[in-house]
Structures are given as C-alpha cells and as structure tokens.
Amino acid sequence: MSGAVDEAPGGAGPQRLRLATVWLAGCSGCHMSFLDLDEWLFDLARQVEIVYSPIASDTKIFPAGVDLCLVEGAVANTDNLALAQQLRDRSRVVISFGDCAVGGNVPALRNLWDASPQAVLNRGYMELADRSAQHPRAIGIVPELLPQVLPLHAVIAVDHYLPGCPPSAERIRAFLEPLLRGEPPPMQGAAMLRFG
Amino acid sequence: MASMLRCCSASGCRSAGGEALQQALVEARSRAGAGDGAPVIKAVGCLRLCSRGPLVAVDGPAGSVLYGEVPSARAAELLEACAAPPRAAAARRALASHALDLRHPFFALQEPVVLETCGLIDPESIDDAMAHGAYSTLHRCQAELTPAQVREQVRLSGLRGRGGAGYPTGLKWDTVALQPPGPRWLVANADEGDPGAFMDRAVLEGDPHRLIEGMAIAAWAVGADQGLIYVRAEYPLAIARLRRALAEVQARGQLGSLRLRVRVGAGAYVCGEETALLASIQGRRGNPRPRPPYPAQLGLWGAPTLINNVETLAAIPAILRRGAADYAALGTAGSRGTKVFSLSGAVRHTGLVEVPMGTSLRTIVVTMGGGVPGGEGADGGVKAVQTGGPSGGCIPAALLDTPVDYEGLRALGSMMGSGGMVVIDQATGMLELARYFMRFSVAESCGKCVPCRAGTVQLLQLLDRFCDQRASPADLAQLHDLCAMVKATSLCGLGQCAPNPVLSTLRHFHQEVVSALAVAPGGAP
Amino acid sequence: MSVLTLWVDGAAVAVPAGASLLEASRAANVEVPTLCHLDGLAPVGACRLCLVEVDLPGDGSPTRLVPACSTAAGEGLVVRTATVQLQRFRRMAVELLFAEGNHVCAFCVANGACELQDAAVAVGMDHSRFPFQYPRRHVDASHPHFVIDHHRCILCTRCVRVCDEIEGAHVWDVANRGSHCQIIAGLDQPWGTVEACTSCGKCVDVCPTGALAHNDDTTAEKRAARERPALLRSARERQRWHNQGGPP
Structure with a gap:
C-alpha cells in the first residue's frame, strides 16, 4: 500500500483523484465535520471526483479504481464488514476517519455488554423498550451484528489514521492537503492527533 | 555401626506413601522384638530419585542399598535386609526388583556439597544434625576468623547467587557489611516459585540446620543481628521443619545473639523478587520497586539488608569448612562450585541432582536423567530442556552439549534460574x-x-x-x-x-x- | 549542598545532589513524558514513560534504561531521553494503556484535561496496534461529592499516594494482581461508606484521567488541580504558603 497519493491513475494529463467517503458504524459526525470544510470544499472539488459518499453521491455500489477512501465508523455488523473488505479491494489508500474507525469509540461500548450480540439486542430492543418491544429481525435486510465491534484496522489494512471525535474541519483539511499533493500528512501535535 | 533404615520424608516421597511405609517399618520392627540389634528407623531428607518414591536406604553390615517404590506390605523384608549378610541376602534377593543401582550415573555423577548431609540426617533432630557437623563451621569461623576474613573466603570461592541472577555473593556481603554503622538485616529467600523447581524445598525439608548455619555465618560476616526466612506458604512441611529447627537451635544457644524467624509468604510468585519480598515482609503489598537503591543499601525498615537464596546460604558452611580454593576447584571459571537442579517433565529419572557447574545438559538430562521415557537416540528422545522457569527459555536438543553455567545458558537466550530443569519431549509443541x-x-x-x-x-x-x-x-x-x-x-x-x-x-x-x-x-x- | 554535573541529550546541566533524572532533564529544558509521576508525591516508576537511557561515566557497561522519575542524578552520567528506541517503547506503552482500559475520550469528563490523552499526542499515537481488551469494570458513585469510574483508571496510584502521603487518610489502595488490579476504597467497599475519607478531593485533583471526578462533572468538564500536592508539600516543608507572598 502506498503511503501517500503520489500519482493520478490512468490516462494522460491531469486527472482528478477519485475520492470515496464511507459511513460504517458511526454517528455521521465525521461527515458533518467534513461538510464544515465549507468553501474549501470547492477547492477540493477541483482536485477530486467524489465517486462514492453518503453526503455527496447517490451511487449505491462502491466503485472500482478509488484513489482515496475516508472511512468513518467502526465495524459492527456484517454489512460493515463486507463493505470494508470491498472498499479495501477497490481503493488505493484507505484512511480511518475519526475515532470510531480508529479505535471503536462509542459504538464499541457495546463490547462492554456481556456475552453475545443477542444480549445487546435484548437490552436495547426488549428490556429498554417502553412499548412494542421486538427484535429488529428481517433476514437479508437488517444485517447481523458481529460478536464484537472492531476498529477498521482490525479487519482490513489501513494506510492512514485521522483521529478525532470528530476530526475538526481544520484537521481534515490539514490532513488532506498534503495527501492530495502526494505528501504524508503531518501527524504530530495535539492539533492533528488528540483523540476525542 | 547399628543398622539403619533411612526413610525419605521429603514431600515427594510423602506423596508416594513414605509416611505409611515408615509406620509399617516401625510396626514390623516392634513385632520382630526391638532388641539392641534392631535397626534404627530414621526419617531423612530427600534421597534424590523422586520418581521412584517412596525411597528407603538400607544401611546394614552387608552394605547400603537404596530401594524404591516399596509397598508397605514388604516392610518386614526391608528390616531383614539390614541384617548381617547371610540373613540379609535372602531379603535383598526378594527385594531385588525394588533395588536402585547407586552406580547409575544419576547417583554416581552427583557431587553433593549443598546436599552433603541431606538424606543422611533426621531433619527434625538437631542432635543428629550436630553429630554430622552442623554448627561446627559457624563456631570455628567465629573463633578463628574475622568477619572480613569470612567474607574474603566467600569472595574467593567464586560463589554466585543461586536464586537465578548469579550476582557474586561475596561482593553482596561486602556491600552490606561496608554500609555505615547501624542495624542490618539478613533474609533468606525461600520463596521458590518457578514451575518445576524444588531444590530449595529439599534443603528446607531435608537439612534445615544447614541453612540456619549458613545464615548465622552470613549474619556474623555482615554484622546483622536479626534475620528472616521468607518461605512460600505452599511449603508447609518446610515451614514446620524450619520452625522446629529454629526453636531447637535457639534453645541450645547455638546462634548467640542472632535472632532468626520464619516469615510465611501469601502465595505471590513476584515476592521472590527481592524488593517485593521486602515489601511483603514489612506488611505491604508485594510489589517490586525500582533499584537502586538496592536492598544492600536500603532494605528492611530502611536498614542495609542481605538477601540470599536458600541454596546460596546452604553452600556457605561447606565452603568455609572445605576452604574457598577447594570449592572454587569445582565448576567453571565464571561459575564456581556445584548447582542443584530439579529434573522433571518428560524424563525417566525425576528428582534432584547436584553436579559441578559446567556439567553439560546432555550429562544431566540424558546420562543422569535417562532421557525421555521410551526415547531413543543420542538425545534420548529429548526435544528441548526448559531452564529458568517462566524467566528462562528452552534449549533445543541440538545444543545439549552446552555446559550449564550462568553465561552459557544466558548466551543461548535462557538462564540458569534457580535450578528447575523441565525436559520436553517430541510431542510437546514449543x-x-x-x-x-x-x-x-x-x-x-x-x-x-x-x-x-x-x-x-x-x-x-x-x-x-x-x-x-x-x-x-x-x-x-x-x-x-x-x-x-x-x-x-x-x-x-x-x-x-x-x-x-x-x-x-x-x-x-x-x-x-x-x-x-x-x-x-x-x-x- | 553539593552539586552534580551530568549530560542530558548532549547538554551539560548542574543539579543539586539528590535531584532525580527527571529534575535534571527539566533543568536542561528537556521534556520527558510522565504519567504516574506527579511532583509532590513519591515516585513509583510504574508507567515507564519516563524511561531514559543512561551510560555510567567511563565504565563501558551497557546502556541502561532507567525511570527518570525515580533515579537519582549522578556525577558524569550521560542521559539520552528521546532515542528512536525510547520513542518506540513509549508509544507502545501508551497504546497498551489505551488497549487495557475503556478510554473513550469523546464523552469523558476529562476530555481536554487528560494526561493520557496528552501522552498519546506526545508519543505520536494515531491508533492502537494492540487489540482493545474491553474489561468489565464498574463505576462507584456512592460518595456524596465524587465518583470513581474504573473504566478510565490507568493504575498510576497517584490517588493512593496523595491520600496516604499528603492527606494522611490512606483511603485508597490497590487490590488484586496483574490485569485484575483495581483501585479500592477502604477495605474494598463503596467509597461513600469509607469513614476515613475526609472528602478533601485531592485524589480527584491529581487523577491524570477522568477516573476520579466531581460527580456533577459531565463531558469535558473536569478541572484538575494537579499542582496541589507539590504546593502542599512545599508549604509544609518550607513553612510558607504561596498565597502568603514571597518567592515560591
């Protein structure tokens, strides 16, 4: 896995990098923070083509030939796991985007709940339900929970880590700018690294 | 000399029925009528070949024979075997399948120094210990040498700490002795906790007075007037015998003003680490602390404290009796003297061996230990030998010719440790x-x-x-x-x-x- | 008072005899990361973040790693505080701490005022390479003013030491062994039932993480006062309070 994006794929002449953003088990706060990039998003749009994203694309299938993939969220269920493996296969550089992808964070708190995913579902949907308690079971529609919620790097190889809950827009920009130039992001100091 | 039956009363043989056998012998003797010529039946310390317990050594006019795995029902024959040759011969023939060959390398290659009276004396009798010379070296040191001369002898002997680290014992004694004036403590570390290690237990159970004499010499040499023996609670027999021995020796006034006590641990392996051991003795949580300061500078209740392992201290009386040069003639240049090892695991002859430092692993494990039961070839079916317990490592069969000393084992990524040697067979995954x-x-x-x-x-x-x-x-x-x-x-x-x-x-x-x-x-x- | 001279990261520095290597490093304007250490409390050398490399003068013995907090400075010592190897070890130690507890900065009372968070930044940790352990721990909210959340505890024992050494109450101690170690109140009872507790709050002040907090603190609201033990100790030893004027 290359450490940084050092070349644009395919064809002659400048071609925009193909960027994907993925939302696994997280609160979408990292994507909201991404939107806080405000006018810099226009600069970004000149440099990248967003080919897959819950906030900037309607594509439902993760495409092939992705250069950069920002992954928000931990890996909590079978859908998350399948998408994680798919995006790894189809992306050159994968980034754990935010504390949930980096370390499990809030979604992984369910790992503290004893025993099985079933016990978690019981707690959430039966014991704590005020009315109409029932399990959210719809085979083929509602994905099964994994035994444990895992950080992204526990299931696929990850090239870069961008911590924060969420990473601030400034941190995202400071991370992406060098990466888009083909340089490693300056991951040091509280401004870039502090969790939370 | 009266005939004698020496019954191993160490933990290994006890768990194999040693006490019942001894009781049967006593009963058989009284049935036979205890005349003047009736054999003495004596409980002794470890007779080495634990895997064949219960062990009984028969000393009679017809010589000494060691018997193993003897059922209590055959007590009468054992008594007969003590008799004069014509009578003994029949009994000895009958017991032949239980006789152990003392010419076998397991016994023949042993060089007892630390264990020289272990298995000969009754560990619960100070008279017996003194009849075999206990405390004579202490008194001779105090009468004829200065503390500095004693320390010099220990230094010249080349003795190094037998707990595992191998720190030069004489240097440690000097460090404690040369601290500014004030009280000093002595501690014997008997918190033997490595899996597969039972060397110190043999000394504690089989010859407690040797440890006490070693401690008394050490205390005198470094100027300590109080000492503790820190024994793990998992050694109840050792604790009982030590306490008895201390009570007897103090009642006899053999130790002068030196006060020694037993302190029982509470089951933590880490308390064998010296700073954790000191914390435990002082009633605190058994946690280690950074060194320096070393216990020799700052130990029990802030006083300079000499901490030595049981085997180290038990070697002291022999060193001072034989002389430093005589002791240093055993072993290798960097590792003088003898070392006791406990052989266990996949080995035919499980038990205790004391050999000169520098003896090869092959000699200990294959020649003396007999290799893996059913094992074949030059390596006796041995795959590896684990030394040093959880702190050591495994030495592969290809390196069995390695001489066992501190530096040799460390160079192979293992360590001497306290002396546990666990033999690994081919079926075991590393x-x-x-x-x-x-x-x-x-x-x-x-x-x-x-x-x-x-x-x-x-x-x-x-x-x-x-x-x-x-x-x-x-x-x-x-x-x-x-x-x-x-x-x-x-x-x-x-x-x-x-x-x-x-x-x-x-x-x-x-x-x-x-x-x-x-x-x-x-x-x- | 005698003075020692030694070298820290190539710079010569003079310190009074009895100073620690940590103090010598500070005198050389070198920052060595710490977690269990706190000025004013006895050092324990437990977190291993402040390990430094030391060469003894001219004896050719191998370089040793020693905890700067609890190792005395010595004449002529050559100390290196930030070699590549030390930096690797420190990052691993911080990752091990994150992996062994349940540290979720996002909603922690100490978010932004946490020394573990700071340590992660200092060692350049962007993720933990070690799998998280998710230990089942508990929260004791039985005290009228304070709360202890064991999920966030890194077992630095500052609370144990401040309560013992400064407050003299010894409410806290450590129970169990290894990864089962846990800070306990009294004889392992609910904190609120420990009569020896004076509710002075020093344990809360010194806690490096959000494990000890005021019970009305919510996310990112903890205000620690980690300088208190040093102030109290110097006040007692010098018989002078900082708020009474004069040089500290």
Whole structure:
C-alpha cells in the first residue's frame, strides 16, 4: 500500500483523484465535520471526483479504481464488514476517519455488554423498550451484528489514521492537503492527533 | 555401626506413601522384638530419585542399598535386609526388583556439597544434625576468623547467587557489611516459585540446620543481628521443619545473639523478587520497586539488608569448612562450585541432582536423567530442556552439549534460574509451552508497571493466535516488537524476563513458529 | 549542598545532589513524558514513560534504561531521553494503556484535561496496534461529592499516594494482581461508606484521567488541580504558603 497519493491513475494529463467517503458504524459526525470544510470544499472539488459518499453521491455500489477512501465508523455488523473488505479491494489508500474507525469509540461500548450480540439486542430492543418491544429481525435486510465491534484496522489494512471525535474541519483539511499533493500528512501535535 | 533404615520424608516421597511405609517399618520392627540389634528407623531428607518414591536406604553390615517404590506390605523384608549378610541376602534377593543401582550415573555423577548431609540426617533432630557437623563451621569461623576474613573466603570461592541472577555473593556481603554503622538485616529467600523447581524445598525439608548455619555465618560476616526466612506458604512441611529447627537451635544457644524467624509468604510468585519480598515482609503489598537503591543499601525498615537464596546460604558452611580454593576447584571459571537442579517433565529419572557447574545438559538430562521415557537416540528422545522457569527459555536438543553455567545458558537466550530443569519431549509443541509460561506471567504479574501488566496480556493473546493457527506475519512482527519492549522496559526481573520463553522459541524453534502462521496471511477475524 | 554535573541529550546541566533524572532533564529544558509521576508525591516508576537511557561515566557497561522519575542524578552520567528506541517503547506503552482500559475520550469528563490523552499526542499515537481488551469494570458513585469510574483508571496510584502521603487518610489502595488490579476504597467497599475519607478531593485533583471526578462533572468538564500536592508539600516543608507572598 502506498503511503501517500503520489500519482493520478490512468490516462494522460491531469486527472482528478477519485475520492470515496464511507459511513460504517458511526454517528455521521465525521461527515458533518467534513461538510464544515465549507468553501474549501470547492477547492477540493477541483482536485477530486467524489465517486462514492453518503453526503455527496447517490451511487449505491462502491466503485472500482478509488484513489482515496475516508472511512468513518467502526465495524459492527456484517454489512460493515463486507463493505470494508470491498472498499479495501477497490481503493488505493484507505484512511480511518475519526475515532470510531480508529479505535471503536462509542459504538464499541457495546463490547462492554456481556456475552453475545443477542444480549445487546435484548437490552436495547426488549428490556429498554417502553412499548412494542421486538427484535429488529428481517433476514437479508437488517444485517447481523458481529460478536464484537472492531476498529477498521482490525479487519482490513489501513494506510492512514485521522483521529478525532470528530476530526475538526481544520484537521481534515490539514490532513488532506498534503495527501492530495502526494505528501504524508503531518501527524504530530495535539492539533492533528488528540483523540476525542 | 547399628543398622539403619533411612526413610525419605521429603514431600515427594510423602506423596508416594513414605509416611505409611515408615509406620509399617516401625510396626514390623516392634513385632520382630526391638532388641539392641534392631535397626534404627530414621526419617531423612530427600534421597534424590523422586520418581521412584517412596525411597528407603538400607544401611546394614552387608552394605547400603537404596530401594524404591516399596509397598508397605514388604516392610518386614526391608528390616531383614539390614541384617548381617547371610540373613540379609535372602531379603535383598526378594527385594531385588525394588533395588536402585547407586552406580547409575544419576547417583554416581552427583557431587553433593549443598546436599552433603541431606538424606543422611533426621531433619527434625538437631542432635543428629550436630553429630554430622552442623554448627561446627559457624563456631570455628567465629573463633578463628574475622568477619572480613569470612567474607574474603566467600569472595574467593567464586560463589554466585543461586536464586537465578548469579550476582557474586561475596561482593553482596561486602556491600552490606561496608554500609555505615547501624542495624542490618539478613533474609533468606525461600520463596521458590518457578514451575518445576524444588531444590530449595529439599534443603528446607531435608537439612534445615544447614541453612540456619549458613545464615548465622552470613549474619556474623555482615554484622546483622536479626534475620528472616521468607518461605512460600505452599511449603508447609518446610515451614514446620524450619520452625522446629529454629526453636531447637535457639534453645541450645547455638546462634548467640542472632535472632532468626520464619516469615510465611501469601502465595505471590513476584515476592521472590527481592524488593517485593521486602515489601511483603514489612506488611505491604508485594510489589517490586525500582533499584537502586538496592536492598544492600536500603532494605528492611530502611536498614542495609542481605538477601540470599536458600541454596546460596546452604553452600556457605561447606565452603568455609572445605576452604574457598577447594570449592572454587569445582565448576567453571565464571561459575564456581556445584548447582542443584530439579529434573522433571518428560524424563525417566525425576528428582534432584547436584553436579559441578559446567556439567553439560546432555550429562544431566540424558546420562543422569535417562532421557525421555521410551526415547531413543543420542538425545534420548529429548526435544528441548526448559531452564529458568517462566524467566528462562528452552534449549533445543541440538545444543545439549552446552555446559550449564550462568553465561552459557544466558548466551543461548535462557538462564540458569534457580535450578528447575523441565525436559520436553517430541510431542510437546514449543508454542504451547511458551504460552503456558506466558499465562503464568500474566497470572503472577503484580500489575504495577504497564509493560508487564498490559504487555504480557497482549503477548498471551498473540500466542493464542499462533497456537490456533490464526496468526499473520504482522502478528509475528508484533510478537517480536512487544517482547523487546516488555523485556527492556519492565520494572522488575519478572517482567523483564517474561518474554524469554517466547524469545527462545522464536530463536531455536523458528520453523515451528513459521508453520503456525495462518494459511491465508492476515486472515479475517 | 553539593552539586552534580551530568549530560542530558548532549547538554551539560548542574543539579543539586539528590535531584532525580527527571529534575535534571527539566533543568536542561528537556521534556520527558510522565504519567504516574506527579511532583509532590513519591515516585513509583510504574508507567515507564519516563524511561531514559543512561551510560555510567567511563565504565563501558551497557546502556541502561532507567525511570527518570525515580533515579537519582549522578556525577558524569550521560542521559539520552528521546532515542528512536525510547520513542518506540513509549508509544507502545501508551497504546497498551489505551488497549487495557475503556478510554473513550469523546464523552469523558476529562476530555481536554487528560494526561493520557496528552501522552498519546506526545508519543505520536494515531491508533492502537494492540487489540482493545474491553474489561468489565464498574463505576462507584456512592460518595456524596465524587465518583470513581474504573473504566478510565490507568493504575498510576497517584490517588493512593496523595491520600496516604499528603492527606494522611490512606483511603485508597490497590487490590488484586496483574490485569485484575483495581483501585479500592477502604477495605474494598463503596467509597461513600469509607469513614476515613475526609472528602478533601485531592485524589480527584491529581487523577491524570477522568477516573476520579466531581460527580456533577459531565463531558469535558473536569478541572484538575494537579499542582496541589507539590504546593502542599512545599508549604509544609518550607513553612510558607504561596498565597502568603514571597518567592515560591
């Protein structure tokens, strides 16, 4: 896995990098923070083509030939796991985007709940339900929970880590700018690294 | 000399029915009518070949024979075997299948120094111990030598700490003795906790007065007037015999003003580490602390404290009786004297051996130990020998000719340790063995420092992945990195040595490690 | 008072005899990361973040790693505080700490005022390479003013030491062994039932993480006062309070 994006794929002449953003088990706060990039998003749009994203694309299938993939969220269920493996296969550089992808964070708190995913579902949907308690079971529609919620790097190889809950827009920009130039992001100091 | 039956009364033979056998002998003797010529029946310390217990040594006019695994029903024949030759011959023939060949290398190659009276004397009788010379060296030292001369003898003997670290004993004594004036303490470390180690137990159970005499000499040489023996609670027989021996020797006034007491541990392996041991004695949590200051400078209640292992102290009377040069003539240049090893695991002759330092592993394990039961070839079916317990490592059969001394074993990534030697057969997986010891370290970590408390847990989980064939090449890299970190950064010897079983496996059994990697590297969780 | 001269990261520095290597490093304007250490409390050398490399003068013995907090400075010592190897070890130690507890900065009372968070930044940790352990721990909210959340505890024992050494109450101690170690109140009872507790709050002040907090603190609201033990100790030893004027 290359450490940084050092070349644009395919064809002659400048071609925009193909960027994907993925939302696994997280609160979408990292994507909201991404939107806080405000006018810099226009600069970004000149440099990248967003080919897959819950906030900037309607594509439902993760495409092939992705250069950069920002992954928000931990890996909590079978859908998350399948998408994680798919995006790894189809992306050159994968980034754990935010504390949930980096370390499990809030979604992984369910790992503290004893025993099985079933016990978690019981707690959430039966014991704590005020009315109409029932399990959210719809085979083929509602994905099964994994035994444990895992950080992204526990299931696929990850090239870069961008911590924060969420990473601030400034941190995202400071991370992406060098990466888009083909340089490693300056991951040091509280401004870039502090969790939370 | 009256005929005598020496019954091994150490823990090993006790668990094999030694007490019942001794009782049967006493009953058989009274049935036979206890005349003047009736044999003496004596409980003694370890007779070495634990795997054949209960052991009884028969000393009669027809010579000495050692019998093993004798059922109590045959007590009368054992008594007969003590008799004069014509009568003894029939009994000895009848017992032939129980007779052990004392010319076998297991016995013949032993060089008893620490254990010289273990197995000869009744550990519960100070009179018997004194009849065999106990306390005579102490009195001669006090009468004829200065404390500095005693320390010089110990220095010249080349004796090094038998607890495992191998620090020069004479140097340690000098360090304590030369501290500014004031009270000093002496502590015997009898917290023998390595799996497969039972050398010190044999001394404590079989010859407690030798330890006490060694302590009295040490105390006198360094100016300590109080001492403690810190014994693990798992050694009840040793504790009882030590207490009895201390009561007797103090009642006889043999120790002068020196006060010695037994302090019983509470089941923590780490309390064998000297600073944790001191904390435990002082009623605190048994946690190690950074050194320096060393206990020799700042020990019990702030006083300079000499801490020596049981075997170290038990060697002292012999060294001063024989002379430093005589003792130093045994062993190798860097490791003088003898060492007691406890042989266990997949070995034919389980038990205790005392041999000169520098004896090869092959001699100890194959020639004396007989190799693996049913094992064949020059290596006797041995796959590896584990030395040093959870702090040591495994030495492969290909290196069996290594002379056993401090530097030799360390160069191979293991260590002498306290003397436990566990023989590993071909059927044992080395990663499983490394995992066993890591589990031990995880369970026994005191939890004070991060690398040992949290690092060993991660090491154990990494080993799980290897043992379950789930490991990736990245796991192998992490195993190397984390071993290096835990070894370099842990606070005390327990943590620093905890990776050794893994490191020695990586070094000597790398093929086993590689073949344990998952078929598809980086396999899904 | 005698003075020692030694070298820290190549710079010569003079310190009074009895100073620690940590103090010598500070005198050389070198920052060595610490977690269990706190000025004013007895050092324990437990977290291993402050390990430094030391060469003894001219004896050719191998370089040793020693905890700067609890190792006395010595004449002529050559100390290196930030070699590549030390930096690797420190990052691993911090990762091990994150992996062994349940540290979720996002909603922790100490978010932004946490020394573990700071340590992660200092060692350049962007993720933990070690799997998280998710230990089942508990929260004791039985005290009228304070709360202890064991999920966030890194077992630095600052609370144990401040209560013992400064407050003299010894409410806290450590129970169990290895990864089962846990800070306990009294004889392992609910904190609120420990009569020896004076509710002075020093344990809360010194806690490096959000494990000890005021019970009305919510996310990112903890205000620690980690300088208190040093102030109290110097006040007692010099018989002078900082708020009474004069040089500290």
